[in-house]
Amino acid sequence: MKTDGQASRTGWLLRLRVYLDAFRLAPRPFAKALWWRVLGKRVRARGQFAPLLSASRHAYDVWIGQASLPIGSDSGPQIVAVVGQGPGHDVTCGSLARQGIPVIADAAEAADGSWLLPLTPGDLLADGAAATYRGAAATARADILYADDDLLDGRRRRTRPHFKPDWNAELFRHQDFMSGACILRCDAVRRFSGTVPVDLARAALALSGQPPQHVPHILHHRRTRPLTVIPPVDKPAAGTPLPPVSVIIPTRNRADLLKVCTDGLARTDYPSMEIIIVDNGSDDPETIAWLQEWASRAPDRHRVLSAPGPFNYSALNNLAARQATGTLLCLLNNDIEILEPNWLATMVRQAVREEVGAVGARLLYPDGRIQHAGVVLGVGNAAGHAHRFMRPEEEGYHHRHSLPHFVSAVTAACLVVRGDRFDAVDGLDEANFAVAFNDVDLCLRLNRKGWQSLYEPRATLVHHESVSRGLDRDPVGAARFAGEMAALQRIWGTATLVDPWHHPQLSRASERFALAL
Structure with missing residues (x-):
């Protein structure tokens, strides 16, 4: 010792x-x-x-x-375990015995009022896990409690921790982060028999009327995890209509950027799309001439709205949204480069879901690294772009950047939302968030009404970030940014908030889901 x-x-x-x-x-x-x-x-x-x-x-x-576990309970609800047959069965049972958890032969033997712990042979329960689970179960309203886990290598050394999000049903469709690392209220699985963790967890999930509850502590040391399934690009079902979309592009000068953006829209495979360019006082003759020529190409689908004055991204988009005819709105920066024709249909199919609010794309820097893969609240005490500077082909944090999932917010550089829902929250906040964090604020107000933000990596575009407007390095821009950051902290509490899709054990200083040390 x-x-x-x-x-x-x-x-x-x-x-x-x-x-x-x-x-x-x-x-x-x-x-x-x-x-x-x-x-x-x-x-x-x-x-x-x-x-x-x-x-x-x-x-x-x-x-x-x-690290340390919270003080649990030795007198909470009873927990019983089922362990499948296979290599490591005795080791797993020994781990359970040391924490006073009896092993039963089949899930059907579990008594009502107790909780069932299905484990894969070879997996170990972390020291103190039983007491932590009992403490959580004593006050739980959910029928499923799931915990964080890590892997054991060949020398039984702990590696590759998975600090999981709160329940994220969209992520679970592609990554089973629950089975084999959870306890189930026996009342929810009493009709089922067996010992396979995946089968029992999914049976409990199907029967439960409550979302699973996260216990944010490493309670399991595992040999393997269920495989993550990176979904292929969606194919529209035959005969499924796609609603009309109004694409809104604020701009000032830089016809070269606009041409790249609108050429990509022209190649986009979508049945009904109007494009509204909001001109924020362009004074470059080439840009003015190009806007006139572009609008004349398809006057029924191309519109240019004149909006001179100080740059206010929220006001420019709200102006266009009030005149848009589409069922959905697509907010799009003028420095977006479109890579493939199905991006908009992919995003729209998510945005029309009843539980979904704003949908955001995966955006890349011109060098191919990730610029945006959802927004994490609390990073830098404000909000940051998840997985920034990673390569899309890297595994990253448990493949998260490659999987559609619910997030707290997405960037308005490429955002799709139903027009009626945009109106229901009064659009973008022109007063508090003229330039920065307006998208985060919009998404949080949509989330509050039950319309959850969603990140969709199967729509991938290039973002030449802030090329036309420049960065806020001058004193005026820096002061404005500081004021908008303060507003985000005041309204949404991001200076202390822990994002439910992030984790307290991940660094608030990093957008890369780095371990907090």
Whole structure:
């Protein structure tokens, strides 16, 4: 047994290895992060350091050394387990016996009022997991409680933690993050027999009238997890009509960008689409001439609205939305490059679902890295783009960037929403969010009405971010951004909020789902 001094020295040694790994794997980004720290830019330095440190193979060991489970209960509801036959069966049963959980032969033997823990042979229950589950079950309204997990390698070393989101039904369609790491109220599965965790969990889910409840702690050490299924591009069902869409593009000058964007719209395979360009005071002769010529090509589908004055992204889109004729609105930046013809139909098929509000695409930088894969609240104490700077072909955080799933918000650089729902929340907030965070605020107001934001990676486009308007590096722009960030924190509490689709053990400084150390 290690003394406190030995444990402390081991902890410091692990931390040193994490920093050395980060420097070895990415010396230039590491040096940049260190430089920001030297300059006193703590938030920026944390944002740079977090994904670098998390990439170290020792990072999870450091986290394990500082982690602890909440105080659970030894007197809560009874938990019984079923374990399938196979290699590791006895090891799993021994893990259960050490925490006072009896093993039954079949789920059908479970008594009403108790909870069932289905495990795959070879998986282990984390120390203290039974008490944590009992404590959660004592007050649970749900019929299913699921927990976080990690994997055991060949040397039984803990690796690859999965800090899961709160219940995300859309993500679960493609990634079973629940089976084998949950307990089920026995009343919900008493009609079923068997020992297979996937079968029992899905039976309970089908019968339950409540969404599963997340217990945000590592309670399972597993040999394997169910495979993630990355869905193919949707094919429209024959004879299924797609409603008309109004595409809204605010712009000022930069005809070269507009041509790329509208050429992509011309190649888009969609049956009924009007395009409204909102001209925010263009004074470039080439752009003015091009707008006139473009509108004359198809006056029944092409419109240009004149809206001079200070740039207010919310006001420009609201102006066009009031005049749009489509059932759905597509908010689109003028610096979007369209890659394939089915992107809009893919997004619309999601946006017409009853439970869905705003739908956002996966956006790439021109070099192919991810610019947007949904928005995470609380990153930088405001909101950040999930999985930014990753390559789409990378696994990333459990393939999350490749899977359609519910998110807290999506970017309005390419956003589809039903027009009546846009109107129901009074559109974009022109007063508080003229330029930044208006999309986040819109999505949160839609979510509050029960219309959940959804990220759709099967619609992938290129975003030449802020090319036409520039970045907010001047004092006026920086002051405006600070004011809009303060408004987001005041209205939505993002300075302390933990995004339900993120996790308390993931860094608030990083958009890369990095481990919080």
